[in-house]
Amino acid sequence: MIEQVALLPEYLTAHLQLTLAALLVGTTFSVPAGVLVTRIRWLQAPALGVASVIQTVPSLALLAIMVPLLAALGVQSIGYLPAFIGLTLYSVLPILRNTVTGLDGLDPALIEAARGVGMTSVQQLRRVELPLAMPVIIAGLRTSTVWTVGMATLSTPVGAASLGNYIFGGLQTRNFAAVLVGCVAAAGLALVLDGLVRALASAVERRSRPASLVVLGVIASLYAYAGWSALGTLLDRGRDRVTIGAKTFTEQYILSTILARQIQETTGIATQEVRSLGSTVAFDALRTGEIDVYVDYSGTIWATIMHRDDVPEDRTQVLRAVESHLHEEHSVTLVGALGFENAYTFAMRGSRAEELHIRRISDLTPIAPRLSIGADYEFFARGEWRSIQEIYGLEFAQRRSMDSALMYQAVAGGAVDVITAFSTDGRIAALDLRVLEDDRHAIPPYDAVILASPRLAREQTEVLKALRALSGTIDAESMRRMNLAVDQGGESPNRVGEGFVRALRARRGAP
Amino acid sequence: MIELRGLSKRYRGVTAVDSVTLTVARGELLVLLGSSGSGKTTTLKMINRLIEPSSGRVLVDGRDAAEQEPHDLRRRIGYVFQRIGLFPHLTVAENVAITPSLLGWDAARVERRVDELLEVVELDPAGMRQRLPSELSGGQRQRVGVARALAAQPKLMLLDEPFGALDPLTRDRLRQSFVAIRRRLGLTAIFVTHDMTEALLLGDRIAIMEEGRLVQMGTPRELILSPVDAYVEQLMDTPRRQAREVDKLLEPEAR
Numbered sequence: 001m002i003e004q005v006a007l008l009p010e011y012l013t014a015h016l017q018l019t020l021a022a023l024l025v026g027t028t029f030s031v032p033a034g035v036l037v038t039r040i041r042w043l044q045a046p047a048l049g050v051a052s053v054i055q056t057v058p059s060l061a062l063l064a065i066m067v068p069l070l071a072a073l074g075v076q077s078i079g080y081l082p083a084f085i086g087l088t089l090y091s092v093l094p095i096l097r098n099t100v101t102g103l104d105g106l107d108p109a110l111i112e113a114a115r116g117v118g119m120t121s122v123q124q125l126r127r128v129e130l131p132l133a134m135p136v137i138i139a140g141l142r143t144s145t146v147w148t149v150g151m152a153t154l155s156t157p158v159g160a161a162s163l164g165n166y167i168f169g170g171l172q173t174r175n176f177a178a179v180l181v182g183c184v185a186a187a188g189l190a191l192v193l194d195g196l197v198r199a200l201a202s203a204v205e206r207r208s209r210p211a212s213l214v215v216l217g218v219i220a221s222l223y224a225y226a227g228w229s230a231l232g233t234l235l236d237r238g239r240d241r242v243t244i245g246a247k248t249f250t251e252q253y254i255l256s257t258i259l260a261r262q263i264q265e266t267t268g269i270a271t272q273e274v275r276s277l278g279s280t281v282a283f284d285a286l287r288t289g290e291i292d293v294y295v296d297y298s299g300t301i302w303a304t305i306m307h308r309d310d311v312p313e314d315r316t317q318v319l320r321a322v323e324s325h326l327h328e329e330h331s332v333t334l335v336g337a338l339g340f341e342n343a344y345t346f347a348m349r350g351s352r353a354e355e356l357h358i359r360r361i362s363d364l365t366p367i368a369p370r371l372s373i374g375a376d377y378e379f380f381a382r383g384e385w386r387s388i389q390e391i392y393g394l395e396f397a398q399r400r401s402m403d404s405a406l407m408y409q410a411v412a413g414g415a416v417d418v419i420t421a422f423s424t425d426g427r428i429a430a431l432d433l434r435v436l437e438d439d440r441h442a443i444p445p446y447d448a449v450i451l452a453s454p455r456l457a458r459e460q461t462e463v464l465k466a467l468r469a470l471s472g473t474i475d476a477e478s479m480r481r482m483n484l485a486v487d488q489g490g491e492s493p494n495r496v497g498e499g500f501v502r503a504l505r506a507r508r509g510a511p
Numbered sequence: 512m513i514e515l516r517g518l519s520k521r522y523r524g525v526t527a528v529d530s531v532t533l534t535v536a537r538g539e540l541l542v543l544l545g546s547s548g549s550g551k552t553t554t555l556k557m558i559n560r561l562i563e564p565s566s567g568r569v570l571v572d573g574r575d576a577a578e579q580e581p582h583d584l585r586r587r588i589g590y591v592f593q594r595i596g597l598f599p600h601l602t603v604a605e606n607v608a609i610t611p612s613l614l615g616w617d618a619a620r621v622e623r624r625v626d627e628l629l630e631v632v633e634l635d636p637a638g639m640r641q642r643l644p645s646e647l648s649g650g651q652r653q654r655v656g657v658a659r660a661l662a663a664q665p666k667l668m669l670l671d672e673p674f675g676a677l678d679p680l681t682r683d684r685l686r687q688s689f690v691a692i693r694r695r696l697g698l699t700a701i702f703v704t705h706d707m708t709e710a711l712l713l714g715d716r717i718a719i720m721e722e723g724r725l726v727q728m729g730t731p732r733e734l735i736l737s738p739v740d741a742y743v744e745q746l747m748d749t750p751r752r753q754a755r756e757v758d759k760l761l762e763p764e765a766r
Contacts, residue, residue: 113596115561117609117659118586127609131600 003492004166004181012185014161017226018083018152019193023145024223025084026091031137033092034099035125044100051093059151062086063158067281071288078285079274083155083162090151091144098140102133138201142194149190153182156276157248159285163189168276172405173250173486173493196222241270242456242463245285245294248276249404250486250493251342251424251479255295257497258474259450259467265501266466279378280304283451287330292456293467297342298322299384299446305330309383315341315445326451333457335450335464336471340424340479343446344379346436347421349411353434360439364418365393372398374407374416384444391442405487408433424476426484448474473504512537512667512699513558518567520553520723527553529723530567537666540693540700542714544707544746550723551703552593555669558701559588571667586610589660589668589698593675595652597644603629603655604640610663628658631692650681657689661696668693668700675704686713708750719743 037044054062066082075081106129114124130137153164166182169175196219203211242263246256253275260271274291283305285291298315301322302308312318323334346361358364364371373396379385380399388394400416408427411419421428421435423446428435450467457464482500485491513535520528528550535541543551556562558569560581569576576584597606607625616624626636632654644652653673660668673689674682686709693700704710710717711731718728719742727739735751738744 109592109594109596110598112561113592113598115581116559116585116590116592116596118582118584118613118663119609120582123582123613128598132598 003494004175004178007166008181008185011161011163011165011182012189013226013229015149015152015163015186015189016222017230018080018087018155018160018162019145019148019189020223020226021084022087022091022148022152023141025088026144026148027095027141029088030092030095030140031099034096034103034137035130037096038100038103048093048097048100051096054089055093059086059090060154060157062090063151063154064278064281067158067278067284071284076290077288078159078277078281078290080160082158083152083160086158087148087152087155091148094140094143094147095137096140098136098143099133102136102140103129105136106132134204135201138197142197145193145197146190149186149193153186157278158281159245159274159277159290161274165276168248169253169493171403172248172276173253174405174488175490175492241272242293242460243291244271244273245277245282245291246273246275247279247282247294249422250483251422252295253493254482254486254497254500255338255448257494258470258500259293259295261498261501262470263463263466265505266469267462269460269463286451286453287332289453289455292453292460293335293463294451295338295448296451297446297448298337299343299444301326301449302444303382303384304378307383309387311384311387311442311444313441315447318445319447319449322449331454331457333452333454333464335452335467338448338450338470338474339472340448340474340476341446342422342424342448342476342479344384344420344443345423345438346418347411347428347433348418348436349414350432350434352414352417353436358434358436360437361388361392361394361442362439364436368394368396371396371417372400373418373420374400374402374410375420376404376407377401379420384442388442391440424479424483425487426480426482427487429480430484430488448479470504474500512539512572513701514568514570514573515554515558516568516570518554518557518569519565520550520557520562521565526723528557528564531720531723531725532567533718533725533728535699535701537699538697539715540698540702540713542710542717543701543703543720544705544710544714544717545720546705548722549720551705551720552671553723554720555671555701555703558669559585559590561585561590582613586614586663587665587667589663589665591653591656591660591668591670591673593672595656595676597652597655597659599644601643602640603634603642603644603647606644606655607658607662609659614663624662625658628661629655631661631695632658633688634658648681649677650685653677653685654688657685657692661692666699668698670700670702672704673702674709675706689713707746708753711747711750719746 033047037047063083063086066086067077070082071077110128110132111124114128119127152162153167155162156164156168163182163186166178170178170182196215200212200215200219203215244256244259246252256273256275260273263269263271277285282294283296286294298318302318306325319337326332326334348358356367380401402410404422407419408421408425408431410416411433412431421433423435450470452464452467482496485496486493515531515533518528518531519526531554543554545551553562557564558576560576604625607628608621611621611624625640629636629639634651634654647655656673674685677685690713702713714731716728716730717734719726721742727734727743734743735747738747
């Protein structure tokens with residue numbers, strides 16, 4: 001818990017930066033846009049329509065779609081920018097709609113009076129319409145504020161730090177203290193910002209100049225703080241440091257710590273970690289140099305980057321093909337293989353497998369139509385699922401996609417019959433699951449490999465050398481043990497990773 | 512002072528005001544009288560261009576209204592609205608001060624003017640300045656409405672059924688105040704009403720409108736003595752007949 005709270009300033013600041021920037025830009029756009037569409041009538045339906053459509057896109061998807069869109073435009077596609085744009089778009093509708101409603105709902109007699117006393121249309125707007133519509137516009141701003149704070153927790157998978165780091169990381173590593181800290185902090189922030197907007201509105205309405213100034217002062221200092229810290233981060237980024245990425249599961253968190261410690265201990269170069277990246281987001285981030293290094297799996301590259309659906313039996317053959325493809329097509333360097341495979345593997349509850357006499361995947365073929373299968377979000381969309389289905393003739397009664405952290409509980413509890421487990425997951429043994437043999441070799445090998453960005457490979461060969469020293473140091477059993485220590489043992493991924501590097505250096509007699 | 516020449520307003524083929532021509536002399540009060548839908552309010556609003564005429568001209572002091580910036584024109588013409596139209600987010604003083612502040616008067620002059628006007632409309636400046644319209648009675652609101660219209664010292668006032676929504680006693684008091692104010696300031700005014708009694712009591716001349724057309728215009732005496740048609744005759748007769756009926760109530764009862 002203390003370890004979690006120590007991260008709060010960093011995550012809260014990042015969250016605040018995102019939220020405040022998105023709300024500022026959202027409001028600065030939406031209020032004038034609202035005014036515009038009440039003057040130019042024919043624009044109103046299309047403008048509100050577009051804003052509504054944006055709103056109907058699930059918020060996580062809206063953020064995720066920014067990544068390929070920005071990448072296609074050739075700008076920074078991972079991290080702050082996609083999160084900021086997604087949040088800004090999302091903040092528009094409540095403010096826009098309320099501005100329109102507020103202005104349209106004004107008593108026509110008052111508008112006529114404003115004209116009658118000799119106001120120009122700008123004076124009407126500034127002196128009469130906006131002040132009178134203000135309570136409704138403020139209500140929209142408050143809705144936007146609360147939404148934006150909440151949605152900013154979803155910035156984590158696109159690589160922007162936020163309070164969502166607690167929630168995503170905590171759910172994956174079954175650290176519910178972290179989830180709780182993240183939720184409470186986000187809720188608290190939403191209440192505080194909402195309260196500030198409300199206080200400002202009421203001070204203005206009561207026409208209390210001192211109260212307005214105090215609230216404005218607080219808001220201005222929040223912006224100043226966010227801006228100042230953002231500037232700090234920006235300047236800091238110029239410094240010589242290595243950025244390490246991690247996808248959204250326990251093993252990745254442990255491995256990113258291991259890479260970070262190894263780099264720090266061996267070269268003395270500072271590192272920073274960007275965790276909980278979406279699977280293909282991580283690769284794109286590496287390719288474009290927004291992260292410098294992360295661990296991926298040869299089979300994943302084979303299937304999702306190279307789009308191959310054939311399955312060579314030989315691990316080294318796949319490794320070589322992946323290495324040369326990455327080098328030639330993407331200028332990405334395969335630094336080395338860590339020594340273990342984390343493959344997709346079919347697993348069942350031991351007793352259930354016993355009862356149905358199932359040892360190999362091919363045993364499933366005749367009874368699959370009576371069984372259900374659970375897998376992580378991406379598995380059923382991958383080419384290898386289609387080829388596994390073809391090779392074994394599998395047709396399950398039901399397919400369920402779920403968070404990979406939850407599928408082990410699901411199969412142990414009997415909610416599904418089969419899962420596509422990760423072979424290094426400690427919970428396979430801990431929950432007494434039986435791994436089914438891939439007797440027809442339909443699943444490609446999944447060697448864990450360290451990948452380095454073009455920039456790192458070019459400019460920091462000492463880092464490359466430090467990482468290469470990790471080749472072959474982690475076998476499947478060690479990885480399984482480390483995963484289990486986090487997932488069941490309640491340890492933090494950082495501590496487990498640090499422990500590994502310390503032990504490794506001790507074995508090698510490093511100083 | 513004011514001249515309307517062949518002023519018309521058509522909405523999609525429906526003629527709301529049909530070629531109205533009339534002149535109002537300096538210092539004169541003309542009442543536009545007619546039932547609802549007769550076009551009297553539309554005619555009034557075309558004078559300060561709250562409604563743009565479909566055809567015809569409005570001359571204010573010999574200058575064509577169509578050739579002036581609408582907001583400049585309106586700042587020189589006081590307008591009292593049927594629904595009062597005080598701005599609910601502004602105090603009484605701020606409401607009254609609007610047109611002078613739009614004209615760029617300095618603060619001290621505006622303040623003096625506000626106090627002066629509140630006294631003219633018989634409101635206590637000290638107690639009233641800082642109140643919001645929601646804290647006033649209907650009669651007080653319309654007094655503020657009149658003060659606002661007078662604020663920038665217009666020579667011409669347009670009043671659109673200004674006392675229509677008030678109770679009879681308040682209405683009568685306000686009407687008397689208005690007559691006094693107008694005399695004192697020598698205002699030219701056009702006053703729209705559908706109340707025959709009000710028209711007879713206020714108007715130097717009365718213009719009667721029916722279905723967008725100007726039916727007859729003249730002094731109350733002229734209209735009563737020589738109405739052009741049965742409608743005007745009936746209109747002019749009604750208040751007098753009512754007065755006679757009221758008088759009859761005072762006669763000793765016949766045994």
